Amino acid sequence: MRAVEPASSQAQFRAADEAGAAAIGIPAGEITVAGVALVADIAGAAYWPEERLLVVSDLHLEKGSSFAARGILLPPYDTAATLERLVGLIGRYAPRIVVALGDNFHDQGGPARLAAADRATLFELQRGRDWIWIAGNHDPEPRDGIGGAFARALALGPLLFRHEPEPEIENEGEIAGHLHPSARVHRRGRVLTRKCFASDGRRLVMPAFGAYTGGLNIRDGAFMKVFDTLGFTAHLIGQKRLYAFTAVHCQSD
Secondary structure, X not given: OEEEOOOOOOHHHHOOOOHHHHXXXXXXXXXXXOOEEEEEEOOOEEEEHHHOEEEEOOOOEOHHHHHHHOXXXXXXXXXXXXXXXXXXXXXXXXXXXXXEOOOOEOOOOHHHHOOHHHHHHHHHHHOOOEEEEEOOOOOOOOOOOOOOEEEOEEEEOOEEEEOOOOOOOOOOEEEEOOOOEEEEEEEOOEEEEEEEEEEOOOEEEOOOOOOOOOOEEOOOHHXXXXXXXXXXXXXXXXXXXXXXXXXXXXXXX
């Protein structure tokens, strides 16, 4: 494992046409990137079994308190809700490595605003495993009091983990976040929008994991800058499984 440049769902969706995934030959729940088979969890995380590595992106912890400081009042429970989902994932997979792909906190002051109970939960999640905070645009510098190690990027085997996807991939494959992918599809008379994983087999853009995070439609130009064509696949997150559609068959907003 090599750190690079260290840094100071609804019922109607269940009725959707399941042929969408089978038509492109990708088993729901598995995404292959640069030959690495990853388990794509409907919670919005990916797991690499061979390395026992769990990756999440864009937690945006303390987003509620950041908004409150600017006079925009939101229920202050987003951090606890996000960490609770992480508790479930770590209990399910028991990873030896957790990689958080940047924008882990909504702003640089987020770590200082952590409630004592949330900080204790975070430390408990880190116990007995490597925890790597990748720098994001919301939190470009490391902060004290949150444990783990900090890096700009992480190279492991054929994969490079970083916050923002880049046009040029330095390794065989790339896993990134930042764009908060979501997809809009029309099925059986309904238009449905869901967070999704976006992948062309060489790179994977992760869905945002945080409780207060939204999504950017994969038909947005930002994704064309990454994938170049609409031949990539959106793996929409349903209640019990993923639903795979090629981007060209997804709708713009």
